[in-house]
Amino acid sequence: MHLTATRILACLALLASALPSNGHAEAPAEDSSRLDDLRTLSDMVQLIRDNYVDEIGEDDLLHSAMAGLVAGLDEHSGWLPASRFQAHNDSSRGRQGGIGATFEVNEKRLFVDAIAPDSPAEIAGLEPGDQLLAVDGEPVRGRRLDTSLQALDGEPGTTVTLRIRDRSGAKRTIDIERAYVPVDSVSGQWLEPGTAYLAISHFNDHTDRDFEHELEQLGQQPGAIEASRIIIDLRDNRGGVLTSALAVADGFLESGLVVETRGRTPSTRMSYVAQPGQWRPQARVAVLTSSLTASSAEILAGSLQDHGRAIVLGRTSFGKGTVQSVVRLHNGSALKFTTARYYTPSGREIDQSGIKPNIEIRGGLHPTGDVNDPVIGAAMSALKTDPPEPESAALATGA
Numbered sequence: 001m002h003l004t005a006t007r008i009l010a011c012l013a014l015l016a017s018a019l020p021s022n023g024h025a026e027a028p029a030e031d032s033s034r035l036d037d038l039r040t041l042s043d044m045v046q047l048i049r050d051n052y053v054d055e056i057g058e059d060d061l062l063h064s065a066m067a068g069l070v071a072g073l074d075e076h077s078g079w080l081p082a083s084r085f086q087a088h089n090d091s092s093r094g095r096q097g098g099i100g101a102t103f104e105v106n107e108k109r110l111f112v113d114a115i116a117p118d119s120p121a122e123i124a125g126l127e128p129g130d131q132l133l134a135v136d137g138e139p140v141r142g143r144r145l146d147t148s149l150q151a152l153d154g155e156p157g158t159t160v161t162l163r164i165r166d167r168s169g170a171k172r173t174i175d176i177e178r179a180y181v182p183v184d185s186v187s188g189q190w191l192e193p194g195t196a197y198l199a200i201s202h203f204n205d206h207t208d209r210d211f212e213h214e215l216e217q218l219g220q221q222p223g224a225i226e227a228s229r230i231i232i233d234l235r236d237n238r239g240g241v242l243t244s245a246l247a248v249a250d251g252f253l254e255s256g257l258v259v260e261t262r263g264r265t266p267s268t269r270m271s272y273v274a275q276p277g278q279w280r281p282q283a284r285v286a287v288l289t290s291s292l293t294a295s296s297a298e299i300l301a302g303s304l305q306d307h308g309r310a311i312v313l314g315r316t317s318f319g320k321g322t323v324q325s326v327v328r329l330h331n332g333s334a335l336k337f338t339t340a341r342y343y344t345p346s347g348r349e350i351d352q353s354g355i356k357p358n359i360e361i362r363g364g365l366h367p368t369g370d371v372n373d374p375v376i377g378a379a380m381s382a383l384k385t386d387p388p389e390p391e392s393a394a395l396a397t398g399a
Helices: 003-018 029-051 058-071 082-092 120-124 145-150 207-219 242-250 296-306 374-382 393-397
Strands: 078-080 095-098 101-106 109-115 131-135 159-165 171-177 179-182 186-192 195-200 229-233 257-263 270-273 284-289 310-314 322-328 334-343
Touching: 029 058, 058 078, 058 334, 078 082, 109 120, 109 145, 120 171, 186 207, 186 374, 195 207, 207 242, 229 374, 242 257, 242 296, 257 296, 284 296, 284 374, 296 310, 310 374
Parallel strands: 195 229, 229 284, 284 310
Antiparallel strands: 078 334, 095 179, 101 109, 109 131, 131 159, 159 171, 186 195, 257 270, 257 334, 322 334
16 A cells, blocks of 8 residues: 555544544644644655655555654553564463574583474584584674574574584584474472472463473472472563463462552453462472562562562562553554553552562572572571561451
């Protein structure tokens, strides 16, 4: 469709919303001003299209306008082009388009650390210890390491070309066809007999099931005893799927409010209540947070803290306490915009404040699983002392 026709349709839609709904023939002054603004927008589009120093495609101009429409809202709102919307959905489902290999950094160089079974990387013959030299002809050296890693991901079915040096020093070039690979969000281990450690990197659609499964798997290891102490590490968790975070919190609560959301519309004002039944009702729980812990992860930490079900250690969390709704649009893109704020069971607002730990420890920002980690060490000690108190008398009595 020609840009002019598209612009007319858009203006008509905005015009319809601007017209008075009370049946009066004349629009009030504010509606007249709004129509002037619409005409001004139309003039701007026309001037840029016809006179800007470089020619701009009509699609690019329209996409810029869509992005600009939400740019003034808040830092968490935005317009997602179709490709980013697909990536968002893949992340929520616990998958991504990639090669199925993880890398470690050693002296500013990237080496293959682990390869997922039956992944494109395994099929192509990539092996742990291989050094990554270039991605699609772009050398790793002289480039940001995270940029090289991001270049490995892409649409399933597309091909990425890697230049590799193996352990013997021999170099080779391999082509790998990307595919959907699962992204694990939960890892677990025993720190000592009776103390289970589970790190959650993010929340996807099945994180709660993965968490429960990991807890069960730890209990089935040879010589394992029932977990009487559980440490949940959220120090590098930026959030994700809210329902999974609520389900993990529910797994440690017998009853009571988990979180409340408050927005302008009835659909955004909700209360989530825990259902009877816990995974490990007798276990003492500690939650580790850092300044990187955000959103859904803060809800989990704040809920268990408020109920006195867990002691929180580490640093004050990020303070991202807003709800974003993602709505698919006609052209396959999506609008992501803030529609509500989170409140913990005791009524604390998370946004801009974060979750303050019961015990502040100036330790690392990332999960380690190491008993020598000062935050983990403090949590192990704290779980062997008196349990935490609920944040309020109302929560303590179940009111």
